[in-house]
Amino acid sequence: MKILVADDMISMRHVLIHILRSLDYTDIDEAIDGIQAFEMLQKKRYDVLITDFHMPKLDGHQLLERVRNHAKLARLPVLMISCEASKEKIQSIIASKVTGFIVKPFTAKTIEKQLNKIKQKSSRLTIQIE
Template identity: 60%
Template sequence: MKVLVVDDMVSMRHVMLHMLRSLGHTDIDEAADGLQALGLLNKKSYDLLITDYHMPKIDGRQLLKSIRSNKDLVDLPVLMVSCEDEKSRIKAIIACDVTDFIVKPFSLQTLEIKIKKIEKQFPPKISII
């Protein structure tokens, strides 16, 4: 599974990368914000995008809207991660067609459960070389 992790905090990206690797995911790219993520999404194909909600330049909600309005990316599973715990904001994010949502802080087990659920719903693409 090819994963793109987007978070403006380097430490959080590193934690996420470490968690993903411990779950057996090694094909991972990272971006510091939504703008950089869009650049990578236009160059490479991913099976999952894990993005923070609060970021500079293009935040997670704007990134999600861009993905859902792009015919080539519309079906990309997006797991949104945020410290946001206000129910009305979470509902607004879910209404933007996010695949799933995790509130920070979260455990390795929570991440594993969410990824397995997404993998069942959206099996990774097989690339033939």
């Protein structure tokens, strides 16, 4: 599974990458903000985007909307990570068809559970198509 991690905080990117590697995900790229992430998504195929909500230039919600409105990326699973407490903002993200929402602080188990849900959905889609 090819994963793109987008977060403006280098320490958070490294924590996520460490967790992903501990779960045996090794094909991981990182982006420093939403703009770089969107550029990378257009150039390379990824199976999952894990993005922070609060980022400069292009935040996670804006990135999610760009992904959902892009013909080739619209079905890409997107996991949003945030410490956001605003019910309205969280509902807006859910309305934008985020695949999963993870609240900080989180554990490796939380990431593993979300990625397993994505893999199950992907395998069901494959079975239905075949």
